[in-house]
Amino acid sequence: MKIATSKMKRNIQKAIQQTKPALHLKEANEILSISAGTAEVSGLSQAKMNELLHFKDDVIGMVHSLGENTTGVVFLTNADMLKAGDKAIPTGHILExxxxxxxxxxxxxxxxxxxxxxxxxxxxxxxxxxxxxxxxxxxxxxxxxxxxxxxxxxxxxxxxxxxxxxxxxxxxxxxxxxxxxxxxxxxxxxxxxxxxxxxxxxxxxxxxxxxxxxxxxxxxxxxxxxxxxxxxxxxxxxxxxxxxxxxxxxxxxxxxxxxxxxxxxxxxxxxxxxxxxxxxxxxxxxxxxxxxxxxxxxxxxxxxxxxxxxxxxxxxxxxxxxxxxxxxxxxxxxxxxxxxxxxxxxxxxxxxxxxxxxxxxxxxxxxxEAQLPAYRQLLGPLKLFYSQFEELESFSKFGVQLDEETQQKLNRGRAIRMVLQQTQFKPIDVTTQIAIFMAANNGLFDTMSDEQIVKAQETIRKTMNQRFKNIIERITIKREKIDDATQQKLLTAFRQDLKIRGV
Ligand SMILES: Nc1ncnc2c1ncn2[C@@H]1O[C@H](COP(=O)(O)OP(=O)(O)OP(=O)(O)O)[C@@H](O)[C@H]1O
Ligand SMILES: [Mg+2]
Known part of the structure; x- marks a missing residue:
C-alpha cells in the first residue's frame, strides 16, 4: 500500500494544533508521617484551623497546625491502622x-x-x-x-x-x-x-x-x-x-x-x-x-x-x-x-x-459578694478568730501554762475545726450551716467531744427545719441579716433541743 506522506504530515500537524494541553493540579493530601495520635499531611493548602478531616476506616482527625507545605493533624479516634501514604479528605467543617x-x-x-x-x-x-x-x-x-x-x-x-x-x-x-x-x-x-x-x-x-x-x-x-x-x-x-x-x-x-x-x-x-x-x-x-x-x-x-x-x-x-x-x-x-x-x-x-x-x-x-447577708455577717469575725486560733495553737504546743481565757479560745477553735469537717455525699443546706456556725461562735460546742459535735449539728438541722421555717425564708428568700433578738431566740431553742436529746 502506498502512503501519501504529504497527507499524513498534514494530518499530524493538524492534530498537534488542535491539541490544547492544560495543566490540572490535584493535591495529594497524603499522610507524610504518623506518630502516636498525630500526623503530618501534605497538600491541604485550603485547610482551616480545627477543620475536620476524614481518613480511611472512618478515622477522624482535626487540623492542629498550619505549616508552609504541610499540615499538622491530631487524630480524634484510634488511628493505629493508618500509615504514610494514606489519603486525607478535607470536610470544610469545623468540629461541632x-x-x-x-x-x-x-x-x-x-x-x-x-x-x-x-x-x-x-x-x-x-x-x-x-x-x-x-x-x-x-x-x-x-x-x-x-x-x-x-x-x-x-x-x-x-x-x-x-x-x-x-x-x-x-x-x-x-x-x-x-x-x-x-x-x-x-x-x-x-x-x-x-x-x-x-x-x-x-x-x-x-x-x-x-x-x-x-x-x-x-x-x-x-x-x-x-x-x-x-x-x-x-x-x-x-x-x-x-x-x-x-x-x-x-x-x-x-x-x-x-x-x-x-x-x-x-x-x-x-x-x-x-x-x-x-x-x-x-x-x-x-x-x-x-x-x-x-x-x-x-x-x-x-x-x-x-x-x-x-x-x-x-x-x-x-x-x-x-x-x-x-x-x-x-x-x-x-x-x-x-x-x-x-x-x-x-x-x-x-x-x-x-x-x-x-x-x-x-x-x-x-x-x-454573692454570699447571703446573714452568712457574711456571721463569718467576718469567725474567720479572724479562726486564723488567730491556728497561730495560738502552734504556740500552745510548746507546753506553756495557759490562762483560762486562752484555753477557752483553744476549745472554741477546736470546735470550729470539727464543724468544718464533713463526710462525703452529705451536703448541708445553707441555713443549717449558718445555724451551726452561729452555735459554734457562741460557744455551744466548746465543751463537747468530737462525736457530740457531730450529733449536735444534726439536732440543730432538725430544730431549724422543724421550728424555724419562717426564719429560713427570711434568710434565703428575703436575704435578711439575723438581728440580735432572733439570734438569741435561735440559740435558746438550740440549747433546749440539745438538752432534750442528751447531747
Ligand atoms: N470528705 C471526705 N470524707 C471521707 N472520705 C473522703 C472525703 N473526700 C475524699 N474522700 C476519699 O478520699 C479518696 C480520694 O478522693 P478523690 O478521688 O476525690 O481524690 P482526688 O484528689 O480526686 O484523686 P486523684 O488525684 O487521683 O484524682 C477517695 O477514696 C474518697 O472517697
Ligand atoms: Mg480525681
Whole structure:
C-alpha cells in the first residue's frame, strides 16, 4: 500500500494544533508521617484551623497546625491502622458537638457519640466546640451564691454563680470528691451540671457516674468523657466540647455548673501532641500557648446580663499538684486565670481531716459578694478568730501554762475545726450551716467531744427545719441579716433541743 506522506504530515500537524494541553493540579493530601495520635499531611493548602478531616476506616482527625507545605493533624479516634501514604479528605467543617436538652442524663465522648447503652443522640442543633466568650457588656456581676453544701467552702471560700473556682491539690486528696459533692448539692436548685473527665482512669470516672446515678442527679447532668487511654487529640477537645454543651443551657437562661477534671491531664495531652508536631517547647516542655488554651476556655464561664437571659456558667477546674508545689507552671497559670482556689492539703488528709481544705491558702475573690447577708455577717469575725486560733495553737504546743481565757479560745477553735469537717455525699443546706456556725461562735460546742459535735449539728438541722421555717425564708428568700433578738431566740431553742436529746 502506498502512503501519501504529504497527507499524513498534514494530518499530524493538524492534530498537534488542535491539541490544547492544560495543566490540572490535584493535591495529594497524603499522610507524610504518623506518630502516636498525630500526623503530618501534605497538600491541604485550603485547610482551616480545627477543620475536620476524614481518613480511611472512618478515622477522624482535626487540623492542629498550619505549616508552609504541610499540615499538622491530631487524630480524634484510634488511628493505629493508618500509615504514610494514606489519603486525607478535607470536610470544610469545623468540629461541632450536639447540644440540647436531649443530652441530660447522657454519657458521651467529646465528639458527641454516646458511651452509654442508650439510643443514639438526636439533637436538633450542633454547636462548634470553640466559641467566643461573652463580651464585657454582655456580662452581669456575680451576685447569687452557688451552694456547694460543703461547710468549709460555703463559709470561708464561697462561690458565686458565674465564677471560676480552682480546686487544686496533690493526688488523692479529695479533689474529685469536692466537685461531685457540689454537683449532688444542686439537686433541688435546677442548676444543670456538666462533668467533664479528661485523662482520668476509667474506673474513677465510672465511680463518679455511679454516684450521680445513686443520688438521682444523672438526669440533671451531662457527662463528657475522654479517658487516659483515648487519643491525646480527643482529650484536648474534651473541655471545649463540654463547655459548648453547657453554654447551650446557659444561653437558654439556666444556671450551669461545669467541672473540668482535670486540667493538668488536659495540659499534658496538649504538650504531647504539640511536641510530636514539633512546636518549640517552653517551660516544663509545654508549648508557649498553654496559658492561652486554658484562659480561652475559662473565659467562657460567666454570668450573662438580663438582656441575654441572665443564665450563668460556673466552673470548677481541677488541677493536680506534685508535692504541694503550687508554683509549678500549670498551677500558677490556672491560679492566675481563676477567681480563687480551694487548696487541698495532703497533711490534713493524712490526719483524717476531711475535706482536707487548707483554709489559709484557699481564697474566693468574688464569692463573698454573692454570699447571703446573714452568712457574711456571721463569718467576718469567725474567720479572724479562726486564723488567730491556728497561730495560738502552734504556740500552745510548746507546753506553756495557759490562762483560762486562752484555753477557752483553744476549745472554741477546736470546735470550729470539727464543724468544718464533713463526710462525703452529705451536703448541708445553707441555713443549717449558718445555724451551726452561729452555735459554734457562741460557744455551744466548746465543751463537747468530737462525736457530740457531730450529733449536735444534726439536732440543730432538725430544730431549724422543724421550728424555724419562717426564719429560713427570711434568710434565703428575703436575704435578711439575723438581728440580735432572733439570734438569741435561735440559740435558746438550740440549747433546749440539745438538752432534750442528751447531747
Ligand atoms: N470528705 C471526705 N470524707 C471521707 N472520705 C473522703 C472525703 N473526700 C475524699 N474522700 C476519699 O478520699 C479518696 C480520694 O478522693 P478523690 O478521688 O476525690 O481524690 P482526688 O484528689 O480526686 O484523686 P486523684 O488525684 O487521683 O484524682 C477517695 O477514696 C474518697 O472517697
Ligand atoms: Mg480525681
Amino acid at each position: 458537638v450536639p447540644v440540647g436538652e436531649e443530652l441530660l442524663g447522657r454519657i458521651i465522648n467529646p465528639l458527641g457519640q454516646p458511651l452509654d447503652e442508650k439510643l443514639p443522640l438526636r439533637t436538633k442543633e450542633k454547636w462548634p466546640i470553640e466559641r467566643p466568650a461573652a463580651t464585657i457588656m454582655d456580662r452581669a456581676p456575680v451576685d447569687t451564691p452557688l451552694q456547694t453544701g460543703i461547710k468549709a467552702i460555703d463559709s470561708f471560700t464561697p462561690i458565686g454563680r458565674g465564677q471560676r473556682e480552682l480546686i487544686l491539690g496533690d493526688r488523692q486528696t479529695g479533689k474529685t470528691a469536692i466537685a461531685v459533692d457540689t454537683i449532688l448539692n444542686q439537686k433541688n436548685t435546677g442548676v444543670i451540671c456538666v462533668y467533664c473527665a479528661i485523662g482520668q482512669r476509667s474506673a474513677d470516672t465510672a465511680r463518679v457516674i455511679d454516684q450521680l446515678k445513686k443520688h438521682d442527679m444523672i438526669n440533671q447532668s451531662v457527662v463528657v468523657v475522654a479517658t487516659g487511654e483515648d487519643e491525646a487529640g480527643l482529650q484536648f477537645i474534651a473541655p471545649y466540647s463540654a463547655t459548648s454543651i453547657a453554654e447551650w443551657f446557659m444561653e437558654k437562661g439556666q444556671d450551669v455548673l461545669i467541672v473540668y477534671d482535670d486540667l493538668t491531664a488536659h495540659a499534658r495531652a496538649y504538650r504531647q501532641m504539640s511536641l510530636l508536631l514539633r512546636t518549640p517547647p517552653g517551660r516544663e516542655a509545654y508549648p508557649g500557648d498553654i496559658f492561652y488554651i486554658h484562659s480561652r476556655l475559662l473565659e467562657r464561664s460567666t454570668h450573662l446580663c438580663e438582656k441575654l437571659g441572665g443564665g450563668s456558667l460556673t466552673s470548677l477546674p481541677i488541677v493536680s499538684t506534685e508535692a504541694g508545689n503550687i508554683s509549678a507552671y500549670i498551677p500558677t497559670n490556672v491560679i492566675s486565670i481563676t477567681d480563687g482556689q480551694i487548696y487541698l492539703s495532703t497533711q490534713l488528709f493524712q490526719k483524717g481531716m476531711m475535706p482536707a481544705i487548707d483554709t489559709g491558702r484557699s481564697v474566693s475573690r468574688v464569692g463573698g
